[in-house]
Amino acid sequence: MWVPLSTTTTMSVELHDISFKYQKGPSIFDGFNLKFDTGGFFFILGSNGSGKSTLLNLILGWLNPSSGTISYQGKEINSKKQLASLIGYVPQDPSVDPEMSVSDILDFIGSCHHLSTDQLVQNKKQITEALDIQDLLDKRIKFLSGGQRQKVNIAVGLIHLPEIILLDEPFTGLDYYTSVKVLTALVNMKKTVLCVTHDIDIAEQYATEVLVLKNGQLIEKDRPSELIKNHSFFLQEIDFNIDISSQLPNLDESVRYMIQQNRLILSYPNKNASVESVENFKEAHKSYIIKESSASDTLKSTIVGLHDISFSAAPKKKAKKGGGGGDGSGGGGGQGKRKNK
Amino acid sequence: MNTLRFGYQICKRTWKKLYYRPIHLVFSFVQPIFWLTIFGFLFERSFQFPEGSYLAYLLPGVCAMTVIQSSSQAGILFIKDFQTGFFGRYNFTPASRFSFLFFKIFADFSRIFVQVVLLFIIGWCMGIEGISISFKGLLLSTAGIFMFTYFYAALSSFIAIRMKVSELMATFINLFNLPIIFTSTALVPNKGLPSWLETIAQYNPLSHLSQIIRGNTINADFGQNAGGTESYIILAVLMLISFGGCFLYLKKVNYQ
Structure with a gap:
C-alpha cells in the first residue's frame, strides 16, 4: 500500500x-x-x-x-x-x-x-x-x-x-x-x-x-x-563495443563531449546542424558502434552542453520484483571533456 | 524513561549479536576451562595451601582472567561500526554520548557476569571445594567485576575510537592482556612470585579483582590480602579515569 x-x-x-x-x-x-x-x-x-x-x-x-x-x-x-x-x-x-x-x-x-x-x-x-x-x-x-x-x-x-x-x-x-x-x-x-x-x-x-x-x-x-528553455542543446549518445576512452575524437569547437568507457556523449547547440567532424568520427568507427540515441532540449543535453558535468554511467535496469538488484549506476563514472576550452 | 529505553536498545543490539552468533560465547569458555583443567591440575602440587586446594584458588583468578579478556574486546564493535559506517549514523543523532558509552559497556558487563556465573557452575560441577557465595558476597564480587569491566572496556573502546583499525585493537589485546594476567595474583599466589613481581602484582588491578572475587566466593584466606576496601578504591579510581577519558573523547569525535 x-x-x-x-x-x-x-x-x-x-x-x-x-x-x-x-x-x-x-x-x-x-x-x-x-x-x-x-x-x-x-x-x-x-x-x-x-x-x-x-x-x-x-x-x-x-x-x-x-x-x-x-x-x-x-x-x-x-x-x-x-x-x-x-x-x-x-x-x-x-x-x-x-x-x-x-x-x-x-x-x-x-x-x-x-x-x-x-x-x-x-x-x-x-x-x-x-x-x-x-x-x-x-x-x-x-x-x-x-x-x-x-x-x-x-x-x-x-x-x-x-x-x-x-x-x-x-x-x-x-x-x-x-x-x-x-x-x-x-x-x-x-x-x-x-x-x-x-x-x-x-x-x-x-x-x-x-x-x-x-x-x-x-x-x-x-x-x-x-x-532547458534558456539553453537548447542537442544530445547524442553513441555506444561502442570497445573502450574508446583512449581515443580522443577530433571534433568541432562547438561540440562538447564526454567519454564513459564504451559510450561517447556529444552535445552541440544546433540540433539541425550536421556536424561534419562528428559524422567523420562515426564513419571511422562505424564497425564498433552498437547503438545510437539522441535527444534534444533535455536537462542532460543542457548540462553537458553548458558544462563538463559527469553523470550516471550505466543505464538503469528494468525493475526487479522486490526492489532488489543494483546496477551500480549513479556513481558518477564518466570523464568529462570539452573540446578547445 | 527515554534513557532506559535507549539503554535497552543498545544492550539489545549486543545481546542479539550474541544470540545470532552463540559460538562467541562458547569460545569464551575454552580458555578458562583449559586453565582450570590442564593448568589447575598441573600446578596443584606446586601450590599447596593449608586452607584449600589450588583449584579453589584458581577458579576466581580464571574468572578475573575472563573479565579482562572479554572486556578488552569491547572496542571491537566500535571498529566494526567504523568499517560499516554505522558509527556515523548513531553519532549524528541527539543521543547522549554518556548514556551511549555507559549502556554499551553495561551490555558487555552483563555478558561477562553471565560468563563468570557459568564458570562458577563449571567449577562446582568439577567438584572444587570451598565455593561459598552469600548474597553479600555476590553483590561485592559483582561490584568488583562491574568496576573492572568499566575500566578496561572503556580503555579498549577509547583505543578503538582513536585508532579505528582492527589490527591495532588486536595489538592492544595481545600487548596488554597477557602481561597483566601474568604479573597479577590471578593464577599464581604471592608466595609463588619472585619478590620484584610480587611488588608489581600488588599494584596490578587484576590482582585486586581476583582478590575481591576470591575473598567473597571462596571459603578460604589463602594468605592473600582478600579484596579489602583498598581494592575497591583502586578499581573505582581506574574506572572513573578510564570511563571519563573515553566519554570526553567520544564527545569530541565528529562524523567518520
Whole structure:
C-alpha cells in the first residue's frame, strides 16, 4: 500500500558568504552564497571535486566554515545535537550494521533520536510502507539485496521525520522504478530536500531547482524547465563495443563531449546542424558502434552542453520484483571533456 | 524513561549479536576451562595451601582472567561500526554520548557476569571445594567485576575510537592482556612470585579483582590480602579515569 507520509514542518537553509578550505588543500568555497527555499526539492549536480560533498558537510555541521554563516529558517544553529534532530542524512553507501534486522536498526536509531514508543511505531510504519520495505522488517541486513539495503539506508535517515533531508547519491543500487517510488515518498514528505546526484534524468523529473557546482562555484541554479528553455542543446549518445576512452575524437569547437568507457556523449547547440567532424568520427568507427540515441532540449543535453558535468554511467535496469538488484549506476563514472576550452 | 529505553536498545543490539552468533560465547569458555583443567591440575602440587586446594584458588583468578579478556574486546564493535559506517549514523543523532558509552559497556558487563556465573557452575560441577557465595558476597564480587569491566572496556573502546583499525585493537589485546594476567595474583599466589613481581602484582588491578572475587566466593584466606576496601578504591579510581577519558573523547569525535 502506498501511503503518503504525514508532514509537520520544514525549513529553509541559507549559506551567507561562506569560505571554506581543507587544511592541506585548495580553497573550496570563497564567499559562497546560496539559499534553499522551504519545501523545495533541490538536486545538486557537479563533477568530482566540485564541492558537493563539502557543501553537504557544511550544512550538516560536520565541517565549520572559516568565515560566513549558515542559517536554518533564518536562525544560526551551532548545537550539533539540534542539527541532528532537524536534519535527516542519507549517505551514499548503506551505512548500517549488517548483523541487525531492519526493525532493530530502525528501533535503535529511533531511540537515539529520543522518539517515544508510539512515535517510533508510527514513524516506522509510515516510512517502511512508503519505501515498501514493511515485509523486510524481521530480516537481517546481511540477507538483503543491494537495492533493499539502500532503501533501509534511506529509512534510517528518515525515521525521525526530519525538517531537512540531505541525500548523497541515494539512487545508487536502485532500479528506475524503485528510485521513482523513493522519490515519490520523499516528495510526499513535503520537506526541504537536498539531493546530490549524477542522475540528471531523475533531477529533470523531480527537481524544484537544479544547482550545478563547479570548482566551488555555483554556476547554475534554476528550475529544470527554465534551464532547458534558456539553453537548447542537442544530445547524442553513441555506444561502442570497445573502450574508446583512449581515443580522443577530433571534433568541432562547438561540440562538447564526454567519454564513459564504451559510450561517447556529444552535445552541440544546433540540433539541425550536421556536424561534419562528428559524422567523420562515426564513419571511422562505424564497425564498433552498437547503438545510437539522441535527444534534444533535455536537462542532460543542457548540462553537458553548458558544462563538463559527469553523470550516471550505466543505464538503469528494468525493475526487479522486490526492489532488489543494483546496477551500480549513479556513481558518477564518466570523464568529462570539452573540446578547445 | 527515554534513557532506559535507549539503554535497552543498545544492550539489545549486543545481546542479539550474541544470540545470532552463540559460538562467541562458547569460545569464551575454552580458555578458562583449559586453565582450570590442564593448568589447575598441573600446578596443584606446586601450590599447596593449608586452607584449600589450588583449584579453589584458581577458579576466581580464571574468572578475573575472563573479565579482562572479554572486556578488552569491547572496542571491537566500535571498529566494526567504523568499517560499516554505522558509527556515523548513531553519532549524528541527539543521543547522549554518556548514556551511549555507559549502556554499551553495561551490555558487555552483563555478558561477562553471565560468563563468570557459568564458570562458577563449571567449577562446582568439577567438584572444587570451598565455593561459598552469600548474597553479600555476590553483590561485592559483582561490584568488583562491574568496576573492572568499566575500566578496561572503556580503555579498549577509547583505543578503538582513536585508532579505528582492527589490527591495532588486536595489538592492544595481545600487548596488554597477557602481561597483566601474568604479573597479577590471578593464577599464581604471592608466595609463588619472585619478590620484584610480587611488588608489581600488588599494584596490578587484576590482582585486586581476583582478590575481591576470591575473598567473597571462596571459603578460604589463602594468605592473600582478600579484596579489602583498598581494592575497591583502586578499581573505582581506574574506572572513573578510564570511563571519563573515553566519554570526553567520544564527545569530541565528529562524523567518520
